[in-house]
Amino acid sequence: xxxxxxxxxxxxxxxxxxxxxxxxxxxxxxxxxxxxxxxxxxxxxxxxxxxxxxxxxxxxxxxxxxxxxxxxxxxxxxxxxxxxxxxxxxxxxxxxxxxxxxxxxxxxxxxxxxxxxxxxxxxxxxxxxxxxxxxxxxxxxxxxxxxxxxxxxxxxxxxxxxxxxxxxxxxxxxxxxxxxxxxxxxxxxxxxxxxxxxxxxxxxxxxxxxxxxxxxxxxxxxxxxxxxxxxxxxxxxxxxxxxxxxxxxxxxxxxxxxxxxxxxxxxxxxxxxxxxxxxxxxxxxxxxxxxxxxxxxxxxxxxxxxxxxxxxxxxxxxxxxxxxxxxxxxxxxxxxxxxxxxxxxxxxxxxxxxxxxxxxxxx
Numbered sequence: 001x002x003x004x005x006x007x008x009x010x011x012x013x014x015x016x017x018x019x020x021x022x023x024x025x026x027x028x029x030x031x032x033x034x035x036x037x038x039x040x041x042x043x044x045x046x047x048x049x050x051x052x053x054x055x056x057x058x059x060x061x062x063x064x065x066x067x068x069x070x071x072x073x074x075x076x077x078x079x080x081x082x083x084x085x086x087x088x089x090x091x092x093x094x095x096x097x098x099x100x101x102x103x104x105x106x107x108x109x110x111x112x113x114x115x116x117x118x119x120x121x122x123x124x125x126x127x128x129x130x131x132x133x134x135x136x137x138x139x140x141x142x143x144x145x146x147x148x149x150x151x152x153x154x155x156x157x158x159x160x161x162x163x164x165x166x167x168x169x170x171x172x173x174x175x176x177x178x179x180x181x182x183x184x185x186x187x188x189x190x191x192x193x194x195x196x197x198x199x200x201x202x203x204x205x206x207x208x209x210x211x212x213x214x215x216x217x218x219x220x221x222x223x224x225x226x227x228x229x230x231x232x233x234x235x236x237x238x239x240x241x242x243x244x245x246x247x248x249x250x251x252x253x254x255x256x257x258x259x260x261x262x263x264x265x266x267x268x269x270x271x272x273x274x275x276x277x278x279x280x281x282x283x284x285x286x287x288x289x290x291x292x293x294x295x296x297x298x299x300x301x302x303x304x305x306x307x308x309x310x311x312x313x314x315x316x317x318x319x320x321x322x323x324x325x326x327x328x329x330x331x332x333x334x335x336x337x338x339x340x341x342x343x344x345x346x347x348x349x350x351x352x353x354x355x356x357x358x359x360x361x362x363x
Contacts, residue, residue, distance in 0.1 A: 121239030121276055124148035124232045126361065128245050133359035134229070135180060136205040137188040141171040143229050144186065147361075149241065151230035151335070155209055159223030159342065163211035171227070177206035178252040178304045178357040208355030213342040215349060225352065226259070228337030238275045240266065244331040246361040248310035255354025256301040257340055261309060262292030264334040267325035268318070276334060279323055289322020295338070301353050308362060 130147025138144075141153045153171040157163045165171055180189030192204075209227045216223050231241035243249075251261070269277025270287040279287035293316045297305050309316050311330050318324060336359075340352045 120235060121237060122232070122234045123242075124150075124234075124239070125242035126245050128363040131246070131361045131363060132182045132184070132186070133249070133361065134207075135182045135186055135189060135358050136173045136177055136207055137180065137186055137192070139173050139205050141173070143231075143359075149231050151233045153207055153227065153229045155225070155227045156337075157211070157225035159216065159220045160214045161211055161223055161225040161342070163209055163225045165209065171207075173205040174208035174355055175203060175205060176208075177204035177355070179204065181252070181358045182360055206355040206357035208353070210351070210353040212349060212351045213340060216342050221343075223342030224339055226337050226339030227356070228335055228339075230335045231333055236274060238269075238334050240276050240332040240334055242331045243333050243361060246330065246363055247312070248308055248362040249336070249359065250306060250308040250362055251359040252304045252306050252357045253295055253297050253338075253354065254301055254304050255295075255297040255352070256299075257350065257352045257354065258294055258296040259338055259340045259352075259354055260292045261295050261307070261336070261338050262290040263309075263328075263336050264288075264290045265325065265329055265332050266334065267329075268322065269334050282323055285321070285323045287323060289318045289320070289324075290337075291316055291318055291325075291328045293317075297354065304357070310362070 124147075126147030126149065130149075132144050132146050133149065134143040134153075143149055143151045143153070153173075155163055155165050155167045155171060157167055180186070180192060182189070185193070207227055207229075209225065211225050213223050213225065230238045231243070232239045249263075264277070266276060266278040268279055268287060268290045269275055270279050270281075271277045277287070281287055293309055293313070295307055297303070311328055316328065338354070338356055340354070342350070
């Protein structure tokens with residue numbers, strides 16, 4: 001059976017080192033506002049004099065007595081400042097990932113450790129301007145904290161495949177990437193534009209993996225290997241992310257073999273303590289048959305090529321061996337994975353080498 005296996009056992013590469021804050025490494029409370037002072041009370045108006053009797057001139061009325069001025073309201077007292085939020089702990093695994101070591105910028109969905117009153121998954125959504133996902137130039141295993149996204153790179157495999165970087169370890173980006181193309185440019189890429197070639201700042205990085213696939217057997221029919229990332233990993237759980245502001249997603253790739261690019265949604269992802277999946281197997285139909293398309297980089301493994309997945313494309317679909325989902329829902333995506341499968345290979349044992357770079361949503 002062919003599988004894309006964005007599997008719930010995959011490693012999240014992710015950690016934020018000393019303090020990977022999902023919304024921020026610490027959250028600072030806003031001071032409550034003081035109560036407003038009372039308003040002034042107007043003085044009472046004097047009583048008018050009685051008119052004179054007819055014939056004799058009227059006696060002038062006594063002038064009105066001025067009202068006493070109102071007492072000024074007391075000023076509101078300053079609100080007490082909020083207490084500092086607890087710092088996040090180390091990076092959380094996604095579907096089965098090892099903690100990351102790289103520190104990460106502030107993120108948007110709370111701390112990595114749940115606090116009283118927090119939901120199991122935060123609500124995260126991007127806007128049409130929040131397109132950059134990751135260019136890997138910060139050399140860590142954490143995607144860019146743009147558009148309320150927070151996730152980790154990881155590798156995974158099964159069926160006897162060998163792979164580097166090894167699954168279960170903190171993912172380390174690969175030296176050698178596509179030239180900076182995300183807009184707006186990250187700070188690292190801005191520095192590269194002005195750094196002399198040959199300096200440390202001029203090095204490029206990507207998300208790559210290499211290894212070998214063995215021939216499938218009756219006992220082990222599913223042989224695969226891949227890498228991927230979560231869009232919204234919250235409290236050590238792969239939560240859904242609202243990407244309805246986008247028409248699709250693009251990335252640059254190079255490699256020696258074709259591979260699939262797949263996106264999990266709740267209807268295709270099996271549920272677990274570390275995933276917001278909701279797929280239920282039915283008879284011979286299993287889970288993990290995600291919406292995907294085949295990617296075929298130029299042969300040779302050295303030339304970068306850009307690929308774009310449009311969510312509405314007919315070619316972006318399930319393979320058909322798993323539980324069917326009538327329609328891809330971009331408002332509830334979970335993760336994205338790039339995977340090679342042995343059942344797509346012609347020989348008994350095939351080496352693979354591919355890399356991904358400059359991932360961005362298409363508004």
